Every structure is written in structure tokens, then in C-alpha cells.
Amino acid sequence: MAKDERIIQVIFDAVDEVNEYLPKHQKIDKTVETTLIDGSGQLDSLAFVNLMATVEQKVEDEYAVAINLTDGDLLSQINNPFENIGTLADHIFLLIGGKKE
Amino acid sequence: MNTTELTSLLVSDFTLDVLAGYLNNDTNTPKINAVSAPFGQIIQVLADKGQPCWQQDLDFAVIWTRPESVVESFRSVMNYERIPLDKTLAEVDEFCEALLKLRDRVEIVFVPTWALPSYHKGYGLLDMTSDIGFANRLMKMNLRLADNLEGAQNIYLLNTQKWIENAAKKAFSPELWYMAKMAFGNEVFEEAAKDLKSALRAITGSSRKLIIVDLDDTIWGGVVGEDGWSKLRLGGHDPLGEAFVEFQAALKSLTNRGVLLGIVSKNDETTALEAIQNHPEMVLTLRDFAGWRINWGDKAHNILDLVSELALGLQSVVFIDNDPIERERVREALPEVFVPEWPQKKTLYKSTLLSLSCFDTPSISQEDRERTKMYVSERERQISRKKIGSLEDWLKRLATKVEVEELSEANLPRVVQLLNKTNQLNLSTRRMTERELQSWALANNRKFWVIRVLDRFGDSGLSGLISLEVVNNVGRIIDFVLSCRVMGRKIEETMLYIVVNYAQSLELEKLYAKYIPTSKNRPCLDFWRKSGFVGDGRDSIFSWDLRQPFPHPGCVEIEMRVTQAPIGSSETAPQLSEEGVLMG
Numbered sequence: 001m002a003k004d005e006r007i008i009q010v011i012f013d014a015v016d017e018v019n020e021y022l023p024k025h026q027k028i029d030k031t032v033e034t035t036l037i038d039g040s041g042q043l044d045s046l047a048f049v050n051l052m053a054t055v056e057q058k059v060e061d062e063y064a065v066a067i068n069l070t071d072g073d074l075l076s077q078i079n080n081p082f083e084n085i086g087t088l089a090d091h092i093f094l095l096i097g098g099k100k101e
Numbered sequence: 102m103n104t105t106e107l108t109s110l111l112v113s114d115f116t117l118d119v120l121a122g123y124l125n126n127d128t129n130t131p132k133i134n135a136v137s138a139p140f141g142q143i144i145q146v147l148a149d150k151g152q153p154c155w156q157q158d159l160d161f162a163v164i165w166t167r168p169e170s171v172v173e174s175f176r177s178v179m180n181y182e183r184i185p186l187d188k189t190l191a192e193v194d195e196f197c198e199a200l201l202k203l204r205d206r207v208e209i210v211f212v213p214t215w216a217l218p219s220y221h222k223g224y225g226l227l228d229m230t231s232d233i234g235f236a237n238r239l240m241k242m243n244l245r246l247a248d249n250l251e252g253a254q255n256i257y258l259l260n261t262q263k264w265i266e267n268a269a270k271k272a273f274s275p276e277l278w279y280m281a282k283m284a285f286g287n288e289v290f291e292e293a294a295k296d297l298k299s300a301l302r303a304i305t306g307s308s309r310k311l312i313i314v315d316l317d318d319t320i321w322g323g324v325v326g327e328d329g330w331s332k333l334r335l336g337g338h339d340p341l342g343e344a345f346v347e348f349q350a351a352l353k354s355l356t357n358r359g360v361l362l363g364i365v366s367k368n369d370e371t372t373a374l375e376a377i378q379n380h381p382e383m384v385l386t387l388r389d390f391a392g393w394r395i396n397w398g399d400k401a402h403n404i405l406d407l408v409s410e411l412a413l414g415l416q417s418v419v420f421i422d423n424d425p426i427e428r429e430r431v432r433e434a435l436p437e438v439f440v441p442e443w444p445q446k447k448t449l450y451k452s453t454l455l456s457l458s459c460f461d462t463p464s465i466s467q468e469d470r471e472r473t474k475m476y477v478s479e480r481e482r483q484i485s486r487k488k489i490g491s492l493e494d495w496l497k498r499l500a501t502k503v504e505v506e507e508l509s510e511a512n513l514p515r516v517v518q519l520l521n522k523t524n525q526l527n528l529s530t531r532r533m534t535e536r537e538l539q540s541w542a543l544a545n546n547r548k549f550w551v552i553r554v555l556d557r558f559g560d561s562g563l564s565g566l567i568s569l570e571v572v573n574n575v576g577r578i579i580d581f582v583l584s585c586r587v588m589g590r591k592i593e594e595t596m597l598y599i600v601v602n603y604a605q606s607l608e609l610e611k612l613y614a615k616y617i618p619t620s621k622n623r624p625c626l627d628f629w630r631k632s633g634f635v636g637d638g639r640d641s642i643f644s645w646d647l648r649q650p651f652p653h654p655g656c657v658e659i660e661m662r663v664t665q666a667p668i669g670s671s672e673t674a675p676q677l678s679e680e681g682v683l684m685g
Contacts, residue, residue, distance in 0.1 A: 017287065021122030046118055049280040050287065057271070070280050 032086035123294035306521030336382025359469025364393035391476035401434035412585030468562030
């Protein structure tokens with residue numbers, strides 16, 4: 001499995017976990033294009049925070065690296081890393097750089 | 102209470118939306134529609150029944166709080182201040198008073214116990230000391246909570262600590278607390294949702310009552326037909342043998358809470374029974390089993406057959422087998438039977454069994470504790486029946502006695518239990534909480550009798566219920582409930598004799614019974630069709646002209662017992678003969 005595919009799988013695992021309690025109409029699709037925060041409102045703030053905390057935990061389990069995705073400053077960056085699952089994977093790739101394998 | 106879909110209010114000083122999500126998404130019965138009360142307004146919500154969140158039709162509420170948010174002095178304890186225990190307990194009492202008032206607003210209240218985050222070490226070495234320790238104080242608070250709520254009908258404490266232990270290091274997330282005011286991690290809410298569902302199934306009478314086990318490599322190690330009983334791995338100085346002994350002991354212990362045991366095994370019956378009777382390390386004896394099917398036939402068919410003999414429904418059954426193919430066969434053929442995934446490691450059998458929550462019940466009566474004994478007595482009755490000729494002769498020889506009492510505070514919990522769990526001989530299949538039934542029975546035009554059955558083989562315990570509602574000159578039988586363990590022994594006819602007799606004493610003209618069909622109460626219809634009551638041709642209404650006496654089954658003795666503190670009017674007590682006994 002390619003490195004970025006591994007990260008995406010980690011995010012998908014977190015999505016599975018969060019989907020277990022989300023209402024049917026708010027379930028998160030497991031695609032790299034799935035929007036997270038872009039104003040379209042697919043995810044409410046609780047689901048977003050929960051997803052990020054779950055991703056953090058799973059990244060730590062998988063790569064033994066502690067990352068922080070819930071820092072409020074990230075949300076105001078010009079290149080929003082939370083636009084979709086693909087951009088989130090890219091961001092995580094940078095955060096764990098050099099420690100993936 | 103509508104037992105298929107329940108509406109719930111979640112009240113908390115932290116975010117419970119995740120719990121609501123888990124409850125709402127679980128497709129197992131009962132379906133739940135959970136909503137959260139306004140966030141963080143615990144005291145206002147508890148104190149003010151005018152709050153909008155209480156204005157909906159609620160089946161249950163969950164009141165889940167952090168100890169420091171509702172017991173102010175505990176917050177001081179957590180600040181390492183020295184606070185007298187009395188002060189803390191007085192605040193717990195105050196909180197309990199608010200909880201007790203909820204009984205006027207909602208049928209069932211669940212209160213998870215208080216817990217502290219496991220990362221909080223408190224005073225460490227001194228944390229269990231009685232004057233300052235956090236852990237010591239919290240235990241006393243939870244015990245006070247339990248003591249105060251123990252006598253309260255329909256308020257149940259749930260053990261939060263278990264959920265935290267199961268969630269392990271994922272139980273708490275400071276991040277989720279600061280970002281979303283979630284006091285626990287998702288796993289704790291998932292565990293809580295599972296326990297709430299189990300509790301609701303228990304309260305609505307859907308708990309499992311019968312464990313059917315396989316024999317070889319399930320309750321002992323090895324194959325008895327090949328190895329012989331003396332070579333089985335059971336007990337001795339052998340870790341696996343010890344694990345099987347402890348698994349048997351765990352199965353046996355469940356019979357003390359009312360769970361029945363049965364055997365379905367592919368084996369030669371004589372060989373298998375010989376092993377059970379002769380192996381010196383067997384914990385389970387034949388008298389621990391309500392019944393068995395040991396042969397080379399299909400296990401699904403054998404389960405059906407055994408369940409039918411025990412007059413239970415498939416939804417009561419848990420099937421335990423070490424063989425995944427047999428498990429899959431039973432799951433596919435009998436989807437109502439619960440077949441838990443069973444570990445390959447024999448050392449995990451006991452812990453897997455004890456982790457099942459499908460046996461939960463809202464109360465445990467003496468009848469529950471003696472249920473196995475009752476079934477063993479029934480087996481002996483059947484053996485005796487085969488020896489004696491006609492049914493009438495056999496029933497006479499049984500010396501059956503029916504004791505009749507009224508609904509009372511003392512029998513209410515057991516009555517509700519029987520009402521909610523009886524499916525087959527149940528006229529209207531009403532499912533009610535203690536409070537609902539108590540309130541229903543209080544009306545002057547209603548009467549509720551409770552039937553106990555005894556015979557020479559033993560006491561079958563509280564076994565039947567009849568209720569009557571009188572409007573003008575007409576009586577209507579509302580509940581006609583009889584435990585399957587005494588069906589077919591003329592108790593049904595005796596119950597009708599009692600109610601007809603009573604209706605005649607009130608000089609009523611007609612007695613009606615309305616049969617409400619369910620997927621499980623066909624045996625009830627079969628009885629009413631041959632009861633002597635006149636049917637309407639649609640199997641809906643059955644009636645009796647009260648100018649006619651109802652025949653008394655001569656083989657059953659009736660004793661009307663004086664009830665202490667009956668619920669409802671006792672002005673219209675049943676008519677007794679001089680001896681206080683109604684005899685046929």
C-alpha cells in the first residue's frame with residue numbers, strides 16, 4: 001500500500017467510527033473528495049471535532065506520532081487542510097514527514 | 102409503553118449527542134428516538150417540569166452528570182479542600198430528591214453512576230482515606246445514590262465504571278472535552294448505549310431465559326463418544342480442565358438469577374448422560390438442565406423441539422456451541438435465537454459468558470431463582486403423567502392448588518415481570534411499568550388477581566394474572582395471562598371460574614374478553630376457542646352469559662388469600678365460602 005493510501009485508510013477508519021453515531025443524513029462518505037469544512041455544512045462542529053480527534057488517535061496508533069488537528073489556527077489558513085479528506089491526508093503527510101515508514 | 106420504538110430525553114451537564122447517535126442508529130429492538138435536553142442546564146431541567154423538553158411523550162430519560170457539577174462540595178474535595186462527609190452526602194440527598202420527582206414526568210429513569218477521569222490520581226496513596234480521598238468520597242456518594250434510589254420504582258442506576266474500563270485508554274479525551282464538552286470518549290458512549298439497550302429489553306420483557314449448550318469441547322474438553330467420559334478434560338491439575346470446570350460453574354450460577362439451561366448435542370444420549378452423571382468433576386448435574394436433545398439430528402430442529410417442550414419462544418434462547426458451522430446453521434435457520442460468537446480459546450469461555458448482557462432483568466424474584474427446579478418438577482410431572490392413564494386422573498393425582506390474591510405493593514414487581522415477559526397465553530399482551538399498572542388498578546371499577554400454583558411436585562410460584570374492568574352491567578376481562586410452565590393443567594379454566602364467579606357476585610349480565618393477536622399468542626386463542634365462552638366468529642370477542650355458572654375444574658383447589666395492602670378497591674372483594682375457600 002502506498003504511503004498516502006495508508007494515511008487515507010487511517011482517515012477512512014476514523015470515518016467508520018464516527019459514522020456509527022452520526023444520523024443517516026450526516027454520514028461521511030469515504031472518498032478523498034468528501035468535503036469536511038467548506039461552508040457546505042456536511043459536518044457539524046461536534047462531528048468535525050470528533051472526527052479530527054479520532055484521526056489523531058489513529059495516526060498515533062499507526063505511526064507512533066502525536067499530531068494536532070484541532071488547533072483553531074489551522075482553520076484560518078489560506079490553504080485550508082480540512083477542505084476535504086484528500087487535503088487532510090496531504091496535511092497529515094506533512095505532519096508525520098520522515099516518519100512514515 | 103410502546104415497546105417497539107421508545108422516545109428518550111438525555112439530560113446532562115456535558116454533550117450527550119454521541120450517545121444519542123449510538124442509541125438512534127442501533128437497529129436492534131427496541132428502536133430509540135433519543136434527543137438531548139438543553140446543554141449544561143441540569144438543575145434547571147430537573148427542577149422545572151415546565152421546561153419544553155418535558156412536554157413530549159417520553160418513555161425514558163437518562164440523567165448523566167459529572168459529580169463535581171451537581172455536588173458542589175465534591176468540587177471542593179477535588180480542590181484538595183477538607184470537606185465533611187455529611188455535607189457532601191446532604192447534597193447527594195438533595196440531588197436524589199430531584200431525581201425522584203422525575204417519576205411524575207417519565208416512565209423510566211436511568212442514572213449512570215458518577216465517575217472521575219482515570220487520569221486523575223487524586224491524593225494517590227491517600228486517595229482511599231475516608232477524610233480526604235477523592236475515590237473514597239466518590240464511592241460513598243455513589244453508594245448513597247444507590248441507597249436513596251433503591252426503593253424507587255423505575256429508577257435504575259447504571260455502572261459507568263464498567264463502560265470506562267471497557268473503553269480503557271480511550272475513555273477520556275481532554276481534547277474532546279475542551280473542543281466539544283464531551284466528558285468521555287466515543288467508546289464510553291458506545292458501551293453506555295449497549296447497556297441502555299439491554300436494560301430496556303429487560304424492562305420490556307425481552308431478556309433471554311434459556312441457554313442451550315453443546316457438550317463436546319463446550320462444557321468439557323474432548324469428544325465423549327471417542328474418548329470416553331473418564332478421559333475428558335474437566336478439572337484436575339490441568340489449566341484447560343480447570344477452565345471447563347469454571348465455565349460450568351458460571352453456567353450453573355446463572356440459574357440462580359432465573360436462567361434455564363438446556364443441552365443440544367450431537368452425541369449418543371446414553372454415553373453423554375453417563376458422562377454427566379459419572380464424571381467426578383462435573384459441576385452441572387442433570388437436575389441443572391430444564392431439558393435436552395442429545396442425538397445425531399440437526400441442531401436447529403433439536404432446538405425447536407426443546408424450546409417447544411419447555412413452552413418458551415425462540416426469542417428467549419441463547420445457543421452456545423464451540424463449532425462455528427453449527428453456530429452458523431442455527432443463526433441461519435433460527436434468526437430469533439441469539440448465537441454469540443464463541444472464542445476458540447477455551448480459557449475465554451467463562452469471561453465470554455459472563456460478559457453477555459442479554460439475561461438482564463429489572464428484578465429477580467424467588468420464582469426466578471427456582472425456575473430450574475420448577476422445570477425439573479415439570480419433567481417429573483410428565484414422567485408421572487406417562488405412567489398414569491387419563492389427563493383427568495393425572496391432574497387429580499397432582500393435587501393442584503391455586504392461591505388467589507389481589508395486586509399489592511408486595512407482589513407488584515413480580516406481577517409486572519410476568520405481565521411483560523409472558524407471550525403465549527396472554528390475551529392482550531399489555532406491557533406496563535409498575536407505575537402504569539399500579540395507576541391502572543387503582544380505579545374503582547377494576548380488579549386485578551394474582552394466581553399462584555402449587556402441586557405435590559412443588560410450588561410453581563406466581564404464574565397467572567387476571568384483570569377485570571366493569572362498565573355498567575358488563576365486565577370485560579382485560580388481562581388473562583398464564584405462565585407457560587403451568588399451561589394445560591386446568592389452571593386456565595380455574596382462572597375463568599374465578600372471574601365469572603366474581604362477576605356474578607356483582608350481578609353483572611355479561612362478561613367479555615377481547616383477544617388481541619400477536620405473533621406469539623396463538624396458544625391463547627386456542628384456549629379461548631375451547632373455553633366455553635361464545636366467540637364472535639372473528640376470533641376477536643368471546644363472551645359469557647352470567648346467568649350461566651362456569652364449570653369448576655374439579656381437579657383444582659382454589660384458595661382466596663387475604664391480601665395485605667391491596668392496590669385498588671377492596672370493597673368488592675371476591676365472595677368466599679365460610680372456610681375462605683372456593684371448592685369445586
